[in-house]
Amino acid sequence: MAVYTDVNEEQLAAFLSEYDVGTLLSYKGIAEGVENSNFLLRTTGGTFILTLYEKRVNRDDLPFFIGLMDHLALKGLSCPLPIPRRDGGHLGELAGRPAAMVSFLDGAWLRKPQAPHCREVGRALAAMHVAGADFPIRRVNALTVSDWRPLWEGSRDRADEIQPGLRAEIDNELEILEAGWPESLPEGVIHADLFPDNVFFIDGQLSGLIDFYFACNDFLVYDVAICLNAWCFEPDGAFNHTKGMALIDGYVSVRPMEAREADVLPLLARGAALRFFLTRLHDWLTTPDGALVVKKDPLEYFRKLRFHRQVTSGSEYGLRAKDMIS
Amino acid sequence: MAVYTDVNEEQLAAFLSEYDVGTLLSYKGIAEGVENSNFLLRTTGGTFILTLYEKRVNRDDLPFFIGLMDHLALKGLSCPLPIPRRDGGHLGELAGRPAAMVSFLDGAWLRKPQAPHCREVGRALAAMHVAGADFPIRRVNALTVSDWRPLWEGSRDRADEIQPGLRAEIDNELEILEAGWPESLPEGVIHADLFPDNVFFIDGQLSGLIDFYFACNDFLVYDVAICLNAWCFEPDGAFNHTKGMALIDGYVSVRPMEAREADVLPLLARGAALRFFLTRLHDWLTTPDGALVVKKDPLEYFRKLRFHRQVTSGSEYGLRAKDMIS
Numbered sequence: 001m002a003v004y005t006d007v008n009e010e011q012l013a014a015f016l017s018e019y020d021v022g023t024l025l026s027y028k029g030i031a032e033g034v035e036n037s038n039f040l041l042r043t044t045g046g047t048f049i050l051t052l053y054e055k056r057v058n059r060d061d062l063p064f065f066i067g068l069m070d071h072l073a074l075k076g077l078s079c080p081l082p083i084p085r086r087d088g089g090h091l092g093e094l095a096g097r098p099a100a101m102v103s104f105l106d107g108a109w110l111r112k113p114q115a116p117h118c119r120e121v122g123r124a125l126a127a128m129h130v131a132g133a134d135f136p137i138r139r140v141n142a143l144t145v146s147d148w149r150p151l152w153e154g155s156r157d158r159a160d161e162i163q164p165g166l167r168a169e170i171d172n173e174l175e176i177l178e179a180g181w182p183e184s185l186p187e188g189v190i191h192a193d194l195f196p197d198n199v200f201f202i203d204g205q206l207s208g209l210i211d212f213y214f215a216c217n218d219f220l221v222y223d224v225a226i227c228l229n230a231w232c233f234e235p236d237g238a239f240n241h242t243k244g245m246a247l248i249d250g251y252v253s254v255r256p257m258e259a260r261e262a263d264v265l266p267l268l269a270r271g272a273a274l275r276f277f278l279t280r281l282h283d284w285l286t287t288p289d290g291a292l293v294v295k296k297d298p299l300e301y302f303r304k305l306r307f308h309r310q311v312t313s314g315s316e317y318g319l320r321a322k323d324m325i326s
Numbered sequence: 327m328a329v330y331t332d333v334n335e336e337q338l339a340a341f342l343s344e345y346d347v348g349t350l351l352s353y354k355g356i357a358e359g360v361e362n363s364n365f366l367l368r369t370t371g372g373t374f375i376l377t378l379y380e381k382r383v384n385r386d387d388l389p390f391f392i393g394l395m396d397h398l399a400l401k402g403l404s405c406p407l408p409i410p411r412r413d414g415g416h417l418g419e420l421a422g423r424p425a426a427m428v429s430f431l432d433g434a435w436l437r438k439p440q441a442p443h444c445r446e447v448g449r450a451l452a453a454m455h456v457a458g459a460d461f462p463i464r465r466v467n468a469l470t471v472s473d474w475r476p477l478w479e480g481s482r483d484r485a486d487e488i489q490p491g492l493r494a495e496i497d498n499e500l501e502i503l504e505a506g507w508p509e510s511l512p513e514g515v516i517h518a519d520l521f522p523d524n525v526f527f528i529d530g531q532l533s534g535l536i537d538f539y540f541a542c543n544d545f546l547v548y549d550v551a552i553c554l555n556a557w558c559f560e561p562d563g564a565f566n567h568t569k570g571m572a573l574i575d576g577y578v579s580v581r582p583m584e585a586r587e588a589d590v591l592p593l594l595a596r597g598a599a600l601r602f603f604l605t606r607l608h609d610w611l612t613t614p615d616g617a618l619v620v621k622k623d624p625l626e627y628f629r630k631l632r633f634h635r636q637v638t639s640g641s642e643y644g645l646r647a648k649d650m651i652s
Contacts, residue, residue, distance in 0.1 A: 008437035009527075021577045025432040028366060031329045031355035040354060042432060093540060106351040106368060111334035199469055201335075203349055 003029035004035045005052050005095050015094045018085045020099065021045035029212030032197065035213060037097075040104065047104035048083060052097040057213060059098055064139040065212050066090045066100055068189065073103075075131040077124075079206035079303070080105055107200025107207035115246040118231050120206040121199055122250025125227060126193065128209065129220045129255055141192065141216040143275055145181045148174060155285050162281065163299060170274075173305065177271050182219065182264050190223035191215055195230040216313045221261040224251055225268035228317055229276065229304055239305050245318025252323040259326045262319055266311040273308055277301035329355035331363045331378050331421050341420045344411045345427065347371035358523065361539060363423075366430065368528050373430035374409060376441060378423040383539060385424055390465040390473050392416045392426055394458070394515060399429075403450075404534035406431055431646040433526025433533030437597075444557050445534040447525055448576025451517065451553055455533065455546045455581055458515030467518065467542040469601055471507045473505040475500060477604045481611050488607065493553050499631065503597050508545065510652040516549035517541055521556040547587040550577055550592035554643055555602065555630055573642025578649040585652045588645055599634055603627035 007027070016024060022044030030049075032037045037052040053062065066082045073081040080102035082090040092099050110117055143151075152174060159166040181222065191198075193214035200207045224247075232243040251257070280298035286296055311317065333353070343348060348370030351359040356364045356375075379388060379467040381404065392408045396416065399407040406428035408416040418425050436443055469477075478500060517524075517542035526533045550573075558569040577583070606624035613621055 006437065009434065010438065012434075024434065025528055026433075026434050026526070029357035031357045040356075074609055108338075108350065108352050108354075111332065112336065145408075150585065200352070 001039045004054050007095050011095050013098035015092050048101045048103055052099045064137045067137050068212055068215055071135045072131050077131045103207040107202045109197045113196055115242045117244040118243040119250035122218050122247040124206055125255050126251045129188050135189050139216045141218040147277055155281045156241050158285055185219040188220050190218045194227050222268050225272040228269050229272050239307055241318055248319050256325040259324045262314040262324050265314040270308040273305035329363045330380050333421050337421050341418050374427045375430055376427050378425045390463045393463050394538055394541055398457050402641045403457045431534040433528045435523045439522055440566045444569040445572040445576035448573040449580050451533055452577045452580035454513050461515050465542045467544040473625040481607045484611055511545040514546050516544045521552050547593050551598040554595050555598050565633055567644055574645050584651045588640040588650050591640040596634040599627050599631035
């Protein structure tokens with residue numbers, strides 16, 4: 001759930017007076033997103049999402065996030081378009097927090113995505129990579145391989161509470177990933193969190209991508225590795241090869257993959273699984289029980305990690321020779 | 327917050343196929359209401375609120391609640407209009423729960439209502455009482471004077487944990503209210519929960535009433551007593567006489583009050599304060615800390631109760647001789 005900060009009518013009126021969006025008709029807190037407070041806002045000028053950035057988001061990153069949405073939307077990618085204030089800026093202040101309004105995107109996220117949806121996700125991810133190529137601001141990935149060890153150190157002592165043996169296994173995994181992580185691959189702006197709840201569909205067709213608040217510069221194929229984790233496992237934990245193939249097929253139909261990218265896909269998929277395991281583990285151990293957030297099971301990603309460890313080539317994810325360029 | 331039950335796309339498609347509302351465009355859980363799961367739904371046919379009735383709502387009461395909204399909306403009161411299914415019914419099933427769709431009402435609830443808003447609330451409350459007069463279904467108030475003692479018995483032993491002396495004071499209060507509660511007064515359908523978050527305004531004008539899930543048959547003036555509690559106290563606990571006068575003025579401008587109703591207003595206001603004190607106390611003592619609901623302080627209503635106990639006549643709330651008919 002995600003309304004950490006309520007907004008009263010005086011605060012909202014003052015905020016909206018900086019925009020050309022007409023008269024307020026309604027605003028309702030929405031129960032999606034876990035980092036910020038989000039409201040669905042209707043005015044005589046349209047429907048919008050109003051976001052108050054809570055403390056987990058670094059204010060210095062906001063020009064990147066908002067500029068990126070603006071850049072991608074203007075390039076034709078279907079994503080929320082930041083609404084400019086009268087002074088041309090995109091960022092205001094509301095209830096003591098930085099706040100922005102973006103256009104409302106129709107569509108609903110899929111609780112049970114199927115292979116054809118994965119194909120569309122692959123296409124949209126590649127389209128985002130292409131559209132982001134000339135975005136001028138850079139943001140370092142704050143959750144890449146070098147960040148995992150400090151994150152792990154904060155949870156390591158209690159890891160065996162979650163599952164006996166976890167500590168030793170993750171210690172070992174981390175060493176392998178640190179030693180083997182590639183140094184150079186095609187880079188660009190990645191979404192870095194393209195889970196099903198961040199992709200909207202209408203009537204089976206992808207209608208847009210949302211939530212760019214983990215976006216950063218990193219290896220493009222790492223984003224594919226994240227999506228394989230997020231979209232291609234079944235609720236019972238099994239990897240669905242058909243979904244993997246569809247996702248990769250969709251991706252390479254827009255942006256072909258180089259052989260060196262394909263080669264490291266299994267390793268990057270392990271890394272992506274570890275990254276989500278580590279943040280979930282951290283949240284699991286530190287979120288108080290009374291918090292308004294549903295805690296996600298870290299072991300789901302530990303099981304995915306174990307799966308990726310058995311994979312020896314991209315073909316096991318559905319990658320085919322025709323998908324690659326050399 | 328209020329999404330206890332998530333809905334997947336297959337379940338929603340099956341549910342919507344029973345309605346003439348076009349194609350689904352989006353649905354988002356909304357963080358309002360505490361009893362049910364609510365989604366804001368957009369289709370090519372319009373914008374709706376979809377409610378899944380959770381276990382705190384008795385299924386047998388649903389025809390009353392939904393029929394009442396239909397009745398009031400058709401009488402011209404601005405409230406959600408239940409959307410009929412193709413078969414003419416208003417109730418479906420979704421994710422194993424009874425579910426209904428109602429029209430979306432524009433407007434936002436006021437975090438800081440002022441006296442002119444209280445006047446409008448009084449008018450709207452009276453308009454609801456008038457419009458409800460010929461509603462044919464009846465529902466007994468499940469939280470009236472005779473229900474308070476059993477509710478109190480469940481919390482009584484732990485009451486002094488909240489504030490020393492509370493047990494004795496409520497014991498005494500309950501006896502007085504049980505002995506003095508009126509037997510006969512003008513009756514009808516009351517809202518019974520018309521708090522600020524259930525009244526929408528656009529640009530300072532009242533745009534509608536929502537959340538009829540406590541509505542029942544009871545003394546009409548008891549609803550006024552509830553609104554005095556809900557709208558006319560300041561955050562510091564002081565009763566705002568100007569707001570009280572505005573609320574009553576608004577009410578009697580639509581439905582004059584009989585002298586016998588005015589006479590018992592202080593007693594009914596005590597009762598209303600006790601009713602909200604008791605349910606809040608119960609929730610305070612029984613809601614686990616991990617629940618997704620913000621617990622409301624019961625002592626707020628204990629302090630209001632103490633205020634009402636000092637009141638000897640309706641004039642102290644702002645009721646004037648001109649407001650009454652004999």
